[in-house]
Every structure is written in C-alpha cells, then in structure tokens.
Amino acid sequence: MEKRFKMGVGLGGPSIIMIFVVLSLTTLGALALMTAHADWNLTKRTADSVTAYYSADSKAEELLAETDFDLKSGLPVKDTFILPVQEGQDLLLKLKFSGVNYSIVARKLTITSQWDYDQFNVQFNDQVAE
Numbered sequence: 001m002e003k004r005f006k007m008g009v010g011l012g013g014p015s016i017i018m019i020f021v022v023l024s025l026t027t028l029g030a031l032a033l034m035t036a037h038a039d040w041n042l043t044k045r046t047a048d049s050v051t052a053y054y055s056a057d058s059k060a061e062e063l064l065a066e067t068d069f070d071l072k073s074g075l076p077v078k079d080t081f082i083l084p085v086q087e088g089q090d091l092l093l094k095l096k097f098s099g100v101n102y103s104i105v106a107r108k109l110t111i112t113s114q115w116d117y118d119q120f121n122v123q124f125n126d127q128v129a130e
Helices: 012-073
Strands: 080-086 089-098 101-111
Touching: 012 080, 012 089, 012 101
Parallel strands: none
Antiparallel strands: 080 089, 089 101
C-alpha cells in the first residue's frame, strides 16, 4: 500500500490574520469615536464662548447707543464700560469725547483671573540657575 501525503488547506494562518485585522479595525474605530467626541466637546465650548462674546458685544452696542443719546441730550456719560463675557473674561470699552461726538479708544477682551500654577503637579523645574 502506497501512502500519499496530502497537504490540506491550513486554517491557522488565515485565522490569525483575520483576528489581527478585526482587532486593528476595532481599535481604530474606538480611537475615531474618541476623537469625534473630543471634537464635539471642543465645538460646544467654542460655540458657547463665541455666543457669550457676541452677547456682550451686543450689550456694548446698546450702551454706545445710550451714550450717544445722552451726549446729544447733554446728560453726563461714563467713558469706560466693563461688560462680563464669561468667567474670567470681561469686555472693556473706553471712549474719548469731543463735544457731542465720541470715539472708541479701546474695545478688547481682558482677562480678570490669574491661573493658579500651584494647583498643577509640575514634573519639571523650569527655573534658570544663575
């Protein structure tokens, strides 16, 4: 009797490759989902910040209209307005008067709070030795 050696289709190699492909795609999908979630949170914070700024800017325009009316009526007016935008930020508006007209000297966002660097766990000492 003659014995024949048969080579069958091996299932080990393709199975390992398929498992590797599935794990890779699952990992990439999870990373994509995490990135999309982080982008969504950043978009919401940015939209809230822009909305708060333009709300304060709208109030500044109303104050300018009132100031213009008060100037033309001969009433006393203020030359500096500080409008809160959001926590830690104010909109500063400074005016310069000449007769019944005014010009805007400064219109900018100002930071009202300082960072407390001690609350963070700093791992490196960034001091320059003299």
